[in-house]
Amino acid sequence: MARRVSILQVLRLTLQIAVAAAALTAGVRLARGWSLAGVEKYCPFGGLETAWSFVTRRSFSCAAGELNLALFLALLGLTLIARKAFCSWVCPVGSVNEWIIRLVRRTGARLPLEPPRRVDRALRWLRLPVLAVILFFTWQTGELVFRGYDPYYILTSAHGHEVKLWSYAILVAVLALNVVVPMAWCRYLCPLGITLWPFSVLGRLRLRRTESRCTACAACSRACPHGIDVASGTEVRSGECTLCLECTEACPAAGALELRLEGTKP
Amino acid sequence: MRVSPWIVPVVVILAAVLGIGGARLFGAPSFTRDYAAAGGARVETVRFVVRGLKCVDTAKQVAGQFADEPGVLRYVAYASRNEARVTYDAAVTDPQALRAAIEGPVVDEASGQIRFHQFEVRSMDGAEIR
Numbered sequence: 001m002a003r004r005v006s007i008l009q010v011l012r013l014t015l016q017i018a019v020a021a022a023a024l025t026a027g028v029r030l031a032r033g034w035s036l037a038g039v040e041k042y043c044p045f046g047g048l049e050t051a052w053s054f055v056t057r058r059s060f061s062c063a064a065g066e067l068n069l070a071l072f073l074a075l076l077g078l079t080l081i082a083r084k085a086f087c088s089w090v091c092p093v094g095s096v097n098e099w100i101i102r103l104v105r106r107t108g109a110r111l112p113l114e115p116p117r118r119v120d121r122a123l124r125w126l127r128l129p130v131l132a133v134i135l136f137f138t139w140q141t142g143e144l145v146f147r148g149y150d151p152y153y154i155l156t157s158a159h160g161h162e163v164k165l166w167s168y169a170i171l172v173a174v175l176a177l178n179v180v181v182p183m184a185w186c187r188y189l190c191p192l193g194i195t196l197w198p199f200s201v202l203g204r205l206r207l208r209r210t211e212s213r214c215t216a217c218a219a220c221s222r223a224c225p226h227g228i229d230v231a232s233g234t235e236v237r238s239g240e241c242t243l244c245l246e247c248t249e250a251c252p253a254a255g256a257l258e259l260r261l262e263g264t265k266p
Numbered sequence: 267m268r269v270s271p272w273i274v275p276v277v278v279i280l281a282a283v284l285g286i287g288g289a290r291l292f293g294a295p296s297f298t299r300d301y302a303a304a305g306g307a308r309v310e311t312v313r314f315v316v317r318g319l320k321c322v323d324t325a326k327q328v329a330g331q332f333a334d335e336p337g338v339l340r341y342v343a344y345a346s347r348n349e350a351r352v353t354y355d356a357a358v359t360d361p362q363a364l365r366a367a368i369e370g371p372v373v374d375e376a377s378g379q380i381r382f383h384q385f386e387v388r389s390m391d392g393a394e395i396r
Binding site: 036062063069070078082090 | 269274277281282284291292294296322347
């Protein structure tokens, strides 16, 4: 069982690296003038940003297009099945955040710290005003006006259009936050994360804990990069679950933590 | 129902394939302009990929490049693909003349300034231009 999950984690890492490399390649190709397709074209959040423009004017925001919209709709479909799997299997920003946390933990430091649950829950709502501000200005101007603040764009665009010196300061700050709180950007600031959250709550794939097999060691809760207290219930209902499966990997009791498809017969 | 964890990457990859494939469903033109009726003309269409054509505003600027170009009948821009499709009267003009019009100096309507090299044709009917 443990071996199977380990291979799965290798696959997850491979997918993360492949997507990050593909995005970076697209950014370099555009920057060098070898291609006209920038990294924004592959961002599903661009689909949400351009949705208003498409619905009202049948056109797209500048630098966004039909691929963004289709990827966004596919992402909603994915989230209704596999929760926020996009965040831990695909998103380059989530991947880099995760790699930084692993590096920090390897140093032996007792970092990053898991904030108190109440504080953590309250801070997660910060994403809502972030989303509202971005959508308001994007829909008003018809431009992806926040590119210079977007960690994904700064990270992969190879010093793309609208990336300034302060953009790198933002990127460094976002990545450095992981040293304090794991996945801080994803938890507290990511506008796509809050957009997916209500769909993720309805997601059909869920982790279920069998109490009779559980040793109550709480290794699953400690392993969760998003601070979900997996050990406290019989089912992970949180809309923040990204199905990274780190918890099942950490679980020492065979069969105590399993993936289930809800809405079907047992 | 208990399921294998392998279902997660399978669903992720499936969603990516559906997203990329589904993009065709939303292929709406960014901008369209008709210049003249096509009656009796030798009508042909050429497809350009243009660096600089990336939104509705730049699509309109490209449309302005054809304003004084004889033989241009219709222009349709797909900004998300950097694509301009020009329908023209082949008895009056040809793709090279249209390319020259696109790459010509652009007059900025707001400031009145003339900008050079704003647009560059990268390919013509699928054939790359170096």
